[in-house]
Amino acid sequence: MEITIAKSAGFCFGVNNAVNMVYNMLEENDNKCIYTFGPIIHNDQVVEYFTSKGVKTVESIQQIDQKGHIVIRAHGVTPNIYKEIRDKGLILEDATCPYVKKIHNLVEEKSNEGYRIIIVGDKNHPEVIGINGWCNNNAYIVNSVQDANEMSISDEKICVVSQTTITKEKWYEINQCLKDRFKNLEQYDTICNATFKRQSEVDEISKNVDMMIIIGGKNSSNTQKLFDISKKHCAMTYKVQTSVDLPLIDVKKIKKIGISAGASTPDWVIEEVIKKMSELNNQEITKKDDNQGEINFADAFESSFVRIQTGDIVKGKIIGFNANEVFVDLGYKSDGIVSLQDYTDDPSFVIEKEIKIGDEIEVFVQKVNDGEGNVKLSKKQVDAMKSWDDIVKAYEDKTPVKAIVVEVVNGGVIASAKGVRVFVPGSQLSDRYVKQLSDFLKKTIEVRIIDFNEKKRKLVGSARVIIEETKEIASKEVWGNIEVGKNYTGTVKSLTDFGVFVDIGGVDGLIHVSELSWSRVKHPSDVLKIGDVVEVSVLEFNKDKKKVSLGYRKNEDNPWFVAGQKYNVGDIVNVKVLRMASFGAFVELEEGVDGLVHISQISNKHIAKVEDVLQKGMSADAKIVEMDIENKKISLSIKDVNPIDPVEEKSETSEKSDEVNQTEHKEDMSVTLGDIVSDSNEE
Numbered sequence: 001m002e003i004t005i006a007k008s009a010g011f012c013f014g015v016n017n018a019v020n021m022v023y024n025m026l027e028e029n030d031n032k033c034i035y036t037f038g039p040i041i042h043n044d045q046v047v048e049y050f051t052s053k054g055v056k057t058v059e060s061i062q063q064i065d066q067k068g069h070i071v072i073r074a075h076g077v078t079p080n081i082y083k084e085i086r087d088k089g090l091i092l093e094d095a096t097c098p099y100v101k102k103i104h105n106l107v108e109e110k111s112n113e114g115y116r117i118i119i120v121g122d123k124n125h126p127e128v129i130g131i132n133g134w135c136n137n138n139a140y141i142v143n144s145v146q147d148a149n150e151m152s153i154s155d156e157k158i159c160v161v162s163q164t165t166i167t168k169e170k171w172y173e174i175n176q177c178l179k180d181r182f183k184n185l186e187q188y189d190t191i192c193n194a195t196f197k198r199q200s201e202v203d204e205i206s207k208n209v210d211m212m213i214i215i216g217g218k219n220s221s222n223t224q225k226l227f228d229i230s231k232k233h234c235a236m237t238y239k240v241q242t243s244v245d246l247p248l249i250d251v252k253k254i255k256k257i258g259i260s261a262g263a264s265t266p267d268w269v270i271e272e273v274i275k276k277m278s279e280l281n282n283q284e285i286t287k288k289d290d291n292q293g294e295i296n297f298a299d300a301f302e303s304s305f306v307r308i309q310t311g312d313i314v315k316g317k318i319i320g321f322n323a324n325e326v327f328v329d330l331g332y333k334s335d336g337i338v339s340l341q342d343y344t345d346d347p348s349f350v351i352e353k354e355i356k357i358g359d360e361i362e363v364f365v366q367k368v369n370d371g372e373g374n375v376k377l378s379k380k381q382v383d384a385m386k387s388w389d390d391i392v393k394a395y396e397d398k399t400p401v402k403a404i405v406v407e408v409v410n411g412g413v414i415a416s417a418k419g420v421r422v423f424v425p426g427s428q429l430s431d432r433y434v435k436q437l438s439d440f441l442k443k444t445i446e447v448r449i450i451d452f453n454e455k456k457r458k459l460v461g462s463a464r465v466i467i468e469e470t471k472e473i474a475s476k477e478v479w480g481n482i483e484v485g486k487n488y489t490g491t492v493k494s495l496t497d498f499g500v501f502v503d504i505g506g507v508d509g510l511i512h513v514s515e516l517s518w519s520r521v522k523h524p525s526d527v528l529k530i531g532d533v534v535e536v537s538v539l540e541f542n543k544d545k546k547k548v549s550l551g552y553r554k555n556e557d558n559p560w561f562v563a564g565q566k567y568n569v570g571d572i573v574n575v576k577v578l579r580m581a582s583f584g585a586f587v588e589l590e591e592g593v594d595g596l597v598h599i600s601q602i603s604n605k606h607i608a609k610v611e612d613v614l615q616k617g618m619s620a621d622a623k624i625v626e627m628d629i630e631n632k633k634i635s636l637s638i639k640d641v642n643p644i645d646p647v648e649e650k651s652e653t654s655e656k657s658d659e660v661n662q663t664e665h666k667e668d669m670s671v672t673l674g675d676i677v678s679d680s681n682e683e
């Protein structure tokens with residue numbers, strides 16, 4: 001005969017915690033009065049044992065007539081019960097399972113946010129009654145697809161949670177129906193992982209055995225669910241409370257037997273059942289073992305559990321993950337959890353993309369019980385152990401290593417190189433002064449290990465030496481090939497009032513402020529910032545003085561270049577009067593492109609002064625009569641479009657001056673934008 005015992009059989013974390021709480025109180029032996037609110041677990045043997053030791057089970061707080069300690073079991077209770085306990089002056093010993101407590105908090109929060117709560121579970125189960133209390137007993141409780149289908153379609157905001165012990169199958173089926181009835185539905189699968197694991201194991205084992213024994217209390221809902229799951233695959237499934245209930249079957253004739261137990265079944269009850277089966281089998285030899293030949297039921301039970309302790313490095317299989325944690329099956333009673341920060345230092349790591357369920361990983365056991373019944377694991381620590389030798393070799397070979405800055409410390413930062421911590425002093429982070437060390441946080445840097453203490457396992461790294469060496473090589477390359485007009489892609493390194501320094505590959509060149517833009521720039525920071533990657537061209541250089549002047553503004557952005565493409569002689573344009581001169585008015589076609597309307601081109605009549613007809617800031621339509629883009633000259637005529645008449649009569653003198661003006665116009669066509677700027681400055 002071959003037997004398979006589910007690794008997850010027996011007490012779950014929550015039950016273990018509650019039972020131990022009562023054991024410990026009894027052990028203190030100070031004659032305190034101990035009550036439990038309802039049977040501490042759904043197991044008659046355990047409850048009877050506690051009763052024999054004086055522990056009283058009460059169904060309501062009113063039943064209590066003596067001061068004492070009251071233990072809330074793993075199922076949890078409503079807020080009203082806490083109040084009654086306080087009002088009665090009892091001492092609260094809260095063994096509510098942390099997984100159940102999480103549901104209480106979620107339900108309370110969502111209910112306060114205006115959500116209607118749906119609990120998928122059994123309305124008479126104490127856990128469900130407790131959860132409902134945290135949303136003012138206002139939850140809809142559904143336990144079947146039929147219940148869900150009977151609900152009316154509604155727009156209200158819904159938050160669905162589950163009783164911790166229901167099957168995944170039930171959860172999915174019911175939620176499928178709920179989705180059709182409620183548009184604003186938020187689902188929170190709160191099935192306990194221990195339950196899920198137990199159910200999955202039974203599902204698997206029952207497919208491959210001839211008989212299944214499920215051990216557990218008659219009122220235990222999770223035991224009943226294990227029984228139901230097993231029954232689907234294995235007709236010979238029996239639910240037993242103790243060895244006394246074992247069926248009277250000749251087990252010798254059965255080839256394969258599977259055994260599991262509910263979350264409230266103590267190990268000694270499981271052992272007793274196994275022992276009884278050994279007797280029924282009438283022989284000790286029962287299970288094949290590859291190395292040791294055949295072993296008995298009791299040994300099989302023992303060997304079915306993986307034993308782990310803090311500091312172990314173990315292998316496990318990834319069974320799930322969320323945004324912050326990876327769940328690992330270690331073959332141990334409890335699952336392992338690796339938090340994201342214990343998984344990797346890589347800030348670009350995305351759990352959903354990089355974690356695959358079913359993959360095997362090696363992990364370091366940090367704590368066998370993290371306080372919530374799970375094993376706390378670290379993958380980073382295993383990586384660091386494996387990487388240590390590589391990093392030491394990199395120190396000996398002087399080869400660079402990639403590291404992620406994970407922490408700012410006194411005088412520098414800690415960078416993680418494949419999990420190995422390397423101290424990088426502030427002065428070694430860059431070849432320039434670093435103002436804010438925190439700017440480097442989560443960034444990947446390349447460092448050379450410059451100091452190493454094997455004994456203290458301390459490493460010091462420098463990014464600076466690598467940067468300086470790289471720059472030295474690059475700068476030789478630049479000076480060897482530089483020429484006027486050559487284009488480079490560079491990075492802005494610093495800004496000053498007079499320009500911007502750009503690293504074009506180991507050499508810093510200057511873009512003078514006047515070369516930053518075609519329009520006037522108040523300060524270089526209006527155009528560029530440190531870290532910008534820019535395309536520049538060499539305007540001039542001096543190899544001896546190691547100086548390079550760079551150009552940044554592009555010809556195609558030059559407004560005169562654009563105007564040359566855009567306008568033609570004869571075009572009518574709307575212009576703005578910028579300023580007046582004795583010989584005409586300077587007007588703006590667009591930002592950076594100005595032209596001249598000679599006084600003779602304003603009106604058909606004589607004009608004594610330009611100001612007699614034009615005002616600064618006014619607009620007028622004008623015809624382009626001449627264009628010289630290369631020399632930045634455009635001549636326009638208003639009178640060809642819409643002549644503006646002067647207010648005063650034209651006099652003889654003014655007729656003369658008209659002639660003079662005609663001559664001046666020809667000469668003044670040489671006035672450019674530059675002249676305007678210098679004229680304005682003189683003013």
Ligand code: SF4
Pocket residue numbers: 012013014015074075097098099100164165192193194195263373
């Ligand atoms: S089954 Fe899960 S939720 Fe329930 S008591 Fe055990 S660990 Fe807690």
